[in-house]
Amino acid sequence: MKKFLFSFLCVLSGLLFGALILKLSGISPVEAYKVMWNGAFSRPSYIAYIIIRSTPLILTGLSVAFAFRTGLFNIGSEGQFIIGALTAAYFGFIFNFNPWIQIPLVLALSVFISSLYGGLAGFMKARFGVHEVISTIMLNWIALYFSNYMVLSEGFHKVNTETSEFINPSTSITILENWKSSDSGMNWLSNHPFLNEFMRPSLNAGIFFALIAVFIIWLILKKTTFGFKLKAVGISPEAARYAGINVNKKMTQSMMIAGGLSGLAGATHVMGVSKNIAILAAHEGYGFDGIAVSLIGSNSPFGSLTAGFFLGALKYSGQKIQSALEAPSEVISIMIGAIIFFIAIPIIFERPINKVLKIWEKK
Amino acid sequence: MQDLFFLFSTTLMYATPLIFTALGGVLSEKTGVINIGLEGMMTMGAFTASLVAIKTGNPWLGLLAGGFGGLSLAILHAIASIKYKGNQVVSGMAINFLGSGFAIFFCRLFFDGTSMTPPLDLEKKIPEFAGQYATVYLAFILTFAIWFILTKTVLGLRMISVGEHPKSADAAGLNVSFYKTIGVLTSGFLAGLGGASLSIAIVSNFRPTLISGQGFIAIAALIFGKWRPVQTALACLFFGLSQALVIFLGGRETIHISSQLLSILPYVMTLMILVGFMGKTTGPTALGE
Numbered sequence: 001m002k003k004f005l006f007s008f009l010c011v012l013s014g015l016l017f018g019a020l021i022l023k024l025s026g027i028s029p030v031e032a033y034k035v036m037w038n039g040a041f042s043r044p045s046y047i048a049y050i051i052i053r054s055t056p057l058i059l060t061g062l063s064v065a066f067a068f069r070t071g072l073f074n075i076g077s078e079g080q081f082i083i084g085a086l087t088a089a090y091f092g093f094i095f096n097f098n099p100w101i102q103i104p105l106v107l108a109l110s111v112f113i114s115s116l117y118g119g120l121a122g123f124m125k126a127r128f129g130v131h132e133v134i135s136t137i138m139l140n141w142i143a144l145y146f147s148n149y150m151v152l153s154e155g156f157h158k159v160n161t162e163t164s165e166f167i168n169p170s171t172s173i174t175i176l177e178n179w180k181s182s183d184s185g186m187n188w189l190s191n192h193p194f195l196n197e198f199m200r201p202s203l204n205a206g207i208f209f210a211l212i213a214v215f216i217i218w219l220i221l222k223k224t225t226f227g228f229k230l231k232a233v234g235i236s237p238e239a240a241r242y243a244g245i246n247v248n249k250k251m252t253q254s255m256m257i258a259g260g261l262s263g264l265a266g267a268t269h270v271m272g273v274s275k276n277i278a279i280l281a282a283h284e285g286y287g288f289d290g291i292a293v294s295l296i297g298s299n300s301p302f303g304s305l306t307a308g309f310f311l312g313a314l315k316y317s318g319q320k321i322q323s324a325l326e327a328p329s330e331v332i333s334i335m336i337g338a339i340i341f342f343i344a345i346p347i348i349f350e351r352p353i354n355k356v357l358k359i360w361e362k363k
Numbered sequence: 364m365q366d367l368f369f370l371f372s373t374t375l376m377y378a379t380p381l382i383f384t385a386l387g388g389v390l391s392e393k394t395g396v397i398n399i400g401l402e403g404m405m406t407m408g409a410f411t412a413s414l415v416a417i418k419t420g421n422p423w424l425g426l427l428a429g430g431f432g433g434l435s436l437a438i439l440h441a442i443a444s445i446k447y448k449g450n451q452v453v454s455g456m457a458i459n460f461l462g463s464g465f466a467i468f469f470c471r472l473f474f475d476g477t478s479m480t481p482p483l484d485l486e487k488k489i490p491e492f493a494g495q496y497a498t499v500y501l502a503f504i505l506t507f508a509i510w511f512i513l514t515k516t517v518l519g520l521r522m523i524s525v526g527e528h529p530k531s532a533d534a535a536g537l538n539v540s541f542y543k544t545i546g547v548l549t550s551g552f553l554a555g556l557g558g559a560s561l562s563i564a565i566v567s568n569f570r571p572t573l574i575s576g577q578g579f580i581a582i583a584a585l586i587f588g589k590w591r592p593v594q595t596a597l598a599c600l601f602f603g604l605s606q607a608l609v610i611f612l613g614g615r616e617t618i619h620i621s622s623q624l625l626s627i628l629p630y631v632m633t634l635m636i637l638v639g640f641m642g643k644t645t646g647p648t649a650l651g652e
Contacts, residue, residue, distance in 0.1 A: 025472055073452060128638045133399070134586050135637070137579045138630040145630075149623035282575035291456055328471035333464030341439065341457035345449035
């Protein structure tokens with residue numbers, strides 16, 4: 001309850017700060033928020049777009065949150081995402097089995113390889129004392145350039161483009177892709193106007209994987225001794241070591257799981273949305289947004305879920321103020337920055353929160 | 364010979380923004396405040412420098428404005444980290460979002476909705492001396508100056524003591540917050556100069572992808588350099604050299620090495636050096652507290 005109130009106050013303050021910046025730049029904040037609200041919720045298709053947008057954010061957020069619980073700061077989510085995306089794009093192109101085999105296989109490979117990639121940072125910390133922040137910064141760039149190298153490699157590179165070949169249709173997790181354009185599908189949908197609109201964007205099954213992942217991570221942290229040990233390492237490595245927990249091993253395992261989650265985000269993005277990967281000039285920011293999601297969601301699984309949807313909605317609707325009001329959509333980054341800034345200084349909300357909690361208890 | 368000279372000058376060129384920024388990081392972290400927001404401060408500095416250089420036509424004013432652009436975000440970081448004793452890593456992440464957010468936001472306001480500033484004329488850029496931008500020399504002078512301040516002056520020793528043992532420093536009568544604030548604010552100013560040395564010297568405009576990760580490389584360089592100014596500058600030169608190598612080797616037809624694979628090299632080497640030769644990286648004792 002306290003955590004939720006805190007996050008809520010931070011988000012509110014961040015949105016108010018964004019409003020202030022808009023106001024100072026001569027743009028009506030009321031108008032801007034109206035455009036954003038309508039741009040996010042006024043049509044079923046918008047909500048579908050937000051779900052698509054939120055899926056990778058929920059997963060990278062979950063990844064960062066999980067590592068945080070073991071006291072590790074996973075800046076490497078970005079690189080793990082790239083590795084997951086690359087693996088999915090590559091094997092989705094190379095393999096072509098029945099979807100019931102293909103999809104689990106490609107997903108499993110992506111998660112596995114990216115978990116090794118994430119685990120590498122944990123291992124280097126545990127074995128050699130290399131701080132995970134610096135190793136993951138390096139690993140992010142290594143992943144980026146390696147992915148570029150693979151995109152340009154012969155056989156995988158789509159000639160005369162900046163992208164790789166498309167994955168085989170058997171790898172796609174886009175929901176009812178063929179049915180929607182078939183006669184019976186179009187017939188059925190035209191009789192169901194809400195679903196017709198809602199289904200128009202290419203929804204993909206990634207959101208189900210994200211929900212399952214949130215639940216599993218919650219289970220691990222809440223109900224298993226493994227999770228308990230991870231949290232013990234996070235709270236006090238010395239105490240954990242004294243209690244007989246193999247701290248080094250736990251660090252590696254934690255980063256492996258975090259890496260797998262970010263990789264899953266990358267894989268679902270390729271299999272459900274982009275269908276191929278492109279040359280990257282700079283990081284796309286899924287991992288950094290994941291850090292924001294994790295922080296806003298107070299590093300908990302369900303917090304990441306909520307914050308992932310929130311950030312997805314903010315980013316999706318934020319684009320719309322650019323065209324509607326000619327207001328720079330970067331005000332969204334400013335809002336996110338302000339929210340995180342407030343999260344960094346919990347002390348300023350302590351009094352109001354305690355007051356509210358007191359009133360709450362009296363009832 | 365000409366090749367060697369090309370390699371040398373390209374190395375210096377690419378190392379310069381990193382040196383400014385990493386030295387800033389050294390000053391902040393020496394006083395015990397983690398500054399993971401260097402990236403955002405650089406971005407802000409790159410934009411404000413470009414803006415002022417365009418509007419006034421004076422690159423030196425632009426450079427100064429770049430410093431203050433970085434400083435403006437550092438004030439926020441100081442408030443969060445020192446005044447409210449908040450989480451420095453989280454605050455630094457916030458600075459990164461704010462830095463790129465504000466820079467592009469204002470860019471769109473000032474330049475008709477575009478996210479790039481118009482290119483500077485050659486004569487409005489930082490001038491060159493003997494084939495190198497003035498900022499290159501400035502970076503080396505600063506390296507020496509910061510080394511001098513940190514090791515030879517009362518101010519520097521106090522800053523270090525605040526980062527190592529804040530409680531003892533406090534007991535000895537030092538104003539701990541004051542020295543920490545100096546560290547954080549100068550780090551912002553220097554990171555801003557780092558951004559400026561990109562946007563008004565190496566290239567001639569600001570664009571959203573201009574900084575793309577260099578602030579983080581600067582952090583790597585300072586850890587690489589074990590939080591010491593001269594070693595940190597050397598680490599930056601190492602990163603500069605590897606970038607120069609990518610351009611140098613990438614431009615020859617006789618050697619067929621994928622430029623993508625070449626680009627990986629500095630990062631892999633950094634990791635290997637960290638794993639193999641450095642052992643535990645130990646920063647200031649009270650870093651982050």
